[in-house]
Amino acid sequence: MSAALASADHGIVTVDTGFQRPIFDAAYLLIENGRAAFVDCGTQHSIPALLGALAAHGLTPAEVDWLILTHVHLDHAGGAGALMRRLPNARLAVHPRGAPHMIDPSRLVAGATAVYGEEEMARSYGEIVPIPQERVVVADDGYVVDLAGRPLLCVDTPGHARHHLCVWDQRSRGWFTGDTFGLSYREFDSARGPFVLPTSSPVQFEPEPLKRSIRALLARDPAGMYLTHYGRVGDAQRLGAELIEQIDAMVGMARAAAQPGGEGLHERLTAALADYFAARAREHGSPLSEAQVRAALAIDVELNAQGLEVWLARGG
Known part of the structure; x- marks a missing residue:
């Protein structure tokens, strides 16, 4: 097979x-x-x-x-x-x-x-x-x-x-x-x-x-x-x-990143998300190194940041 x-x-x-x-x-x-x-x-x-x-x-x-x-x-x-x-x-x-x-x-x-x-x-x-x-x-x-x-x-x-x-x-x-x-x-x-x-x-x-x-x-x-x-x-x-715990955390990160307003929201949010998921992977005992975790999740961090930013722009 x-x-x-x-x-x-x-x-x-x-x-x-x-x-x-x-x-x-x-x-x-x-x-x-x-x-x-x-x-x-x-x-x-x-x-x-x-x-x-x-x-x-x-x-x-x-x-x-x-x-x-x-x-x-x-x-x-x-x-x-x-x-x-x-x-x-x-x-x-x-x-x-x-x-x-x-x-x-x-x-x-x-x-x-x-x-x-x-x-x-x-x-x-x-x-x-x-x-x-x-x-x-x-x-x-x-x-x-x-x-x-x-x-x-x-x-x-x-x-x-x-x-x-x-x-x-x-x-x-x-x-x-x-x-x-x-x-x-x-x-x-x-x-x-x-x-x-x-x-x-x-x-x-x-x-x-x-x-x-x-x-x-x-x-x-x-x-x-x-x-x-x-x-x-x-x-x-x-x-x-x-998942529910993480969704709440993502919302909190998005609102915190938006507080200063203006330029740099995307960079602040992607950095916060990458750090958060890397920490969770370590706590989970993932066999991947931190560099491997961050590389594997880079696209997902980007997509999650984009989704959160659009949600914020709609008044989230």
């Missing part, structure tokens, strides 16, 4: 999409009674890994009934349109706020191209392909995807983005969390277990809704959380409490 796959547990296979680096961006293949669903899909460049996962488990693209997106950020959904062209019988389930961007991705592409440039868009994400409206199912809060008799409950979970949903699988007593339950990179694991930190988005981060979403996930007393970044983690109650 490919190193990109983890063995199926409760019919759930973790697929490394290959986005950016190994063991960074996961999609999930769910298998039930000879039928399949994907939760998230990575980018257009991820399609060979996804189709390879099907083949490794004796399935064909025609046996995939669903592609479920937790949200439409490109590391989760950039390859959705291209993948759907390879899955003749699949429907796409997506949050009501995300559905228009999958049917007509032009605004999504324009916004991302303005940030990354055309060359980086092609390198990292490939082509963003529209999905015919008749194949798109709007998954309102409480919508149940039926995978060959296996119910997959879609729950509205704002905070990271307003177009975010999480998926509850009663069979595994697990949540597919997208980015709502933060980031847990495997190289940070220690004797204490997984290390976790929150992730904002540059335009829609909302601390209080995010904390409410995390508490809603914990209320089901899950046995496991299936994160996009990266893989299944247990110990959900501890991790959830740590």
